[in-house]
Amino acid sequence: MKETIIRATGKTVPLRYVVVSLREAMDEIGARHGAEGWMLERMSECAIASFFLSSSLKCAGALSLITYWDGEVSRIESDTTPMGLVRARAIHDEVLALGPRVPKATPVRMETRRFDEKGKILAHSVVNMGKASVAQNLAVYLFQSEQVKAAVGIQAVADPENPARLKMAAGWMIEAFPDCDAASLAKAEEVARNLPPLEAFLTPEGFDEHALLSALAGDVDVQIHREIDPKPFCPCSRERMRNNVIALGKKQLLALRDEQHGAQAVCEFCRTEYDFTEADLDEMIRGLGK
Numbered sequence: 207m208k209e210t211i212i213r214a215t216g217k218t219v220p221l222r223y224v225v226v227s228l229r230e231a232m233d234e235i236g237a238r239h240g241a242e243g244w245m246l247e248r249m250s251e252c253a254i255a256s257f258f259l260s261s262s263l264k265c266a267g268a269l270s271l272i273t274y275w276d277g278e279v280s281r282i283e284s285d286t287t288p289m290g291l292v293r294a295r296a297i298h299d300e301v302l303a304l305g306p307r308v309p310k311a312t313p314v315r316m317e318t319r320r321f322d323e324k325g326k327i328l329a330h331s332v333v334n335m336g337k338a339s340v341a342q343n344l345a346v347y348l349f350q351s352e353q354v355k356a357a358v359g360i361q362a363v364a365d366p367e368n369p370a371r372l373k374m375a376a377g378w379m380i381e382a383f384p385d386c387d388a389a390s391l392a393k394a395e396e397v398a399r400n401l402p403p404l405e406a407f408l409t410p411e412g413f414d415e416h417a418l419l420s421a422l423a424g425d426v427d428v429q430i431h432r433e434i435d436p437k438p439f440c441p442c443s444r445e446r447m448r449n450n451v452i453a454l455g456k457k458q459l460l461a462l463r464d465e466q467h468g469a470q471a472v473c474e475f476c477r478t479e480y481d482f483t484e485a486d487l488d489e490m491i492r493g494l495g496k
């Protein structure tokens with residue numbers, strides 16, 4: 207079954223639906239980070255939550271969602287775009303130290319940033335993560351920061367046989383447009399409350415997003431507007447990494463050149479390694495002048 211991000215609205219009822227299945231994309235991202243078990247599940251949930259927020263971006267920008275934790279894990283982050291691009295990161299040393307374990311960590315706060323297509327910040331919000339699940343925190347965030355009434359469900363489950371792989375990473379959101387009447391809203395809330403666990407939509411062929419959408423719709427007639435393929439993507443480049451290395455400053459560059467005879471920079475999002483030789487460092491130092 208093909209994985210997509212489905213966006214739909216009620217034909218006569220002002221409700222908006224988003225359904226996401228992200229198992230393949232997050233398996234790929236997780237493998238690059240060496241993320242397993244709990245960490246892979248939380249990275250996936252962050253990415254799904256980020257997609258819910260980026261799906262309503264009016265421009266071709268991006269959305270960054272960061273969850274902060276207290277304990278063995280400090281932050282887990284995911285950036286997504288309305289076109290279905292996704293990347294995620296956590297602190298690499300923490301990912302490796304944790305392995306497939308559940309950490310001693312409590313959620314602290316969730317932060318979001320919206321960017322326009324040039325990378326300029328359009329909005330920045332922070333909410334406390336009072337709830338245990340990303341979905342519950344997201345619903346609180348939508349209500350507090352955006353005055354949007356929404357119901358959200360997100361669940362990522364690592365494969366118990368192989369915790370480096372996901373069994374499922376899926377989510378749904380029903381959002382009420384401001385003109386939604388109380389009766390339709392109450393009905394949608396009831397459908398959301400009575401929805402079976404997301405694992406019920408897992409079939410031998412994969413996650414059945416269309417079955418989930420029709421379960422969410424209940425007796426509301428929905429129209430699908432878009433189905434987009436989620437794709438892992440990172441806009442990092444050698445040029446950007448070179449600028450990061452230069453930003454270390456002349457003293458540090460001299461030390462790298464003379465003591466290590468080179469430098470390696472790793473993108474924290476896609477784990478791509480960029481190597482710079484002694485001659486590269488020399489050129490950067492000369493570029494900085496005296």
Ligand SMILES: [Zn+2]
Binds near residue numbers: 440474475476478
């Ligand atoms: Zn990258």
